[in-house]
Amino acid sequence: MTVDTLRKFVMPEVIFGEGARMQAVRYLDNLGVAHAFIVTDPGIINAGWIREIASAAEAAGISATIFSQVSENPRTTEVDAGTSMYRENGCDGILAIGGGSPMDCAKGIAILSTNGGMIQQYEGVDQIHHMGPPLICIPTTAGSSADVSQFAILNEQEKLRKFGIISKTIIPDVTLVDPDLLSTLPEKFIGYCGFDALTHAIEAYVSTGSSSLTDLHALEAIRIIGEALPVAYHERENREAARQMMLGSLHAGLAFSNASLGLVHAMAHPLSGLYDLPHGEANSLLLPEVIRYNYLSAQARYNRIGEILGASEEDIQKNGVEAIIGVVRGLAEKVGISGSLGDRGVLRRDIRTLSDHAMVDGCIVTNPLLPDVEEVMRLYEAAL
Ligand SMILES: [Fe+2]
Numbered sequence: 168m169t170v171d172t173l174r175k176f177v178m179p180e181v182i183f184g185e186g187a188r189m190q191a192v193r194y195l196d197n198l199g200v201a202h203a204f205i206v207t208d209p210g211i212i213n214a215g216w217i218r219e220i221a222s223a224a225e226a227a228g229i230s231a232t233i234f235s236q237v238s239e240n241p242r243t244t245e246v247d248a249g250t251s252m253y254r255e256n257g258c259d260g261i262l263a264i265g266g267g268s269p270m271d272c273a274k275g276i277a278i279l280s281t282n283g284g285m286i287q288q289y290e291g292v293d294q295i296h297h298m299g300p301p302l303i304c305i306p307t308t309a310g311s312s313a314d315v316s317q318f319a320i321l322n323e324q325e326k327l328r329k330f331g332i333i334s335k336t337i338i339p340d341v342t343l344v345d346p347d348l349l350s351t352l353p354e355k356f357i358g359y360c361g362f363d364a365l366t367h368a369i370e371a372y373v374s375t376g377s378s379s380l381t382d383l384h385a386l387e388a389i390r391i392i393g394e395a396l397p398v399a400y401h402e403r404e405n406r407e408a409a410r411q412m413m414l415g416s417l418h419a420g421l422a423f424s425n426a427s428l429g430l431v432h433a434m435a436h437p438l439s440g441l442y443d444l445p446h447g448e449a450n451s452l453l454l455p456e457v458i459r460y461n462y463l464s465a466q467a468r469y470n471r472i473g474e475i476l477g478a479s480e481e482d483i484q485k486n487g488v489e490a491i492i493g494v495v496r497g498l499a500e501k502v503g504i505s506g507s508l509g510d511r512g513v514l515r516r517d518i519r520t521l522s523d524h525a526m527v528d529g530c531i532v533t534n535p536l537l538p539d540v541e542e543v544m545r546l547y548e549a550a551l
Contacts, residue, residue, distance in 0.1 A: 198301035200260030206273040214351035246275030267311025274319035309412035310360025312420020314342035358502030359447030371422035385422035391415035433531035437524035462488035
């Protein structure tokens with residue numbers, strides 16, 4: 168066996184099901200946390216979830232300090248502010264509650280609290296030397312999967328760029344996946360986050376880092392999300408659809424955390440860095456063009472994805488990649504996603520900068536076909 172064929176699969180302890188969030192106190196206690204640092208955002212506080220969990224922690228004798236100054240695309244300055252607050256309050260463990268933004272910010276705080284320095288110095292793969300404090304996540308969107316992944320994506324505002332940190336040390340200890348929490352997610356984020364999860368599964372499945380272990384999760388994620396996403400979007404009271412979306416997102420996260428991603432994410436990150444565009448929205452607008460670009464380099468795999476999402480064998484035989492793009496676009500339309508990057512204010516004059524950033528994004532490495540910068544520019548142009 169050569170090194171190229173070695174594969175590793177890592178994941179946190181997972182508790183899945185309605186009410187899982189209330190296990191937070193038990194796990195804080197199990198992990199020896201006496202003063203929890205809760206990282207969240209204002210929307211989650213307004214939804215009432217924090218009050219419930221913080222009171223339960225305090226009733227069990229665990230103090231809680233709440234940090235909620237986290238933007239939609241979490242910033243390095245917010246990681247710094249959070250780390251200072253963590254230290255000043257003598258915290259000894261982190262509980263992240265929210266979407267990808269609070270969870271990625273929490274991972275940044277975990278890194279700095281034990282490694283020191285500036286968060287930018289940990290950019291890239293395996294640059295972290297010391298394990299962080301205990302980290303428990305409670306995801307509130309069915310999309311980012313930051314609660315299971317070894318990725319943290321942060322925004323360096325001064326340089327208008329996003330960068331990635333990839334390390335086994337930032338895989339949370341525990342994730343409490345509770346479908347009840349989807350009930351307060353605004354409708355449009357059900358669509359965008361669902362498409363983020365779908366993109367995770369598709370990119371993991373065609374990734375050059377995929378394996379039979381990650382394929383299992385990627386294919387199951389595509390199947391579940393394809394069926395459940397329109398129902399979860401249109402029927403907000405449908406608890407089974409919410410449950411399925413949380414499960415689909417979990418499978419997608421397990422796949423991409425271990426197989427990595429591809430060109431959609433490499434191109435989406437600069438859009439969020441430069442324009443602060445929500446991550447799932449950026450992915451959903453880029454996915455069709457990247458499928459067209461990649462198709463011939465992973466044809467059988469894309470055909471399988473198309474079949475799972477409802478394209479007939481006949482349609483795929485006759486129309487090839489257009490059949491796959493057709494079912495992906497059809498799913499997007501069912502959840503209110505339409506339009507282009509240009510509609511979101513993306514300017515032609517920025518395409519070169521966006522493309523330069525995409526070319527150095529870590530996610531591009533495992534794309535099935537490695538583009539040059541002109542090809543990336545053409546793909547942004549096509550999605551404009
Ligand atoms: Fe993503």
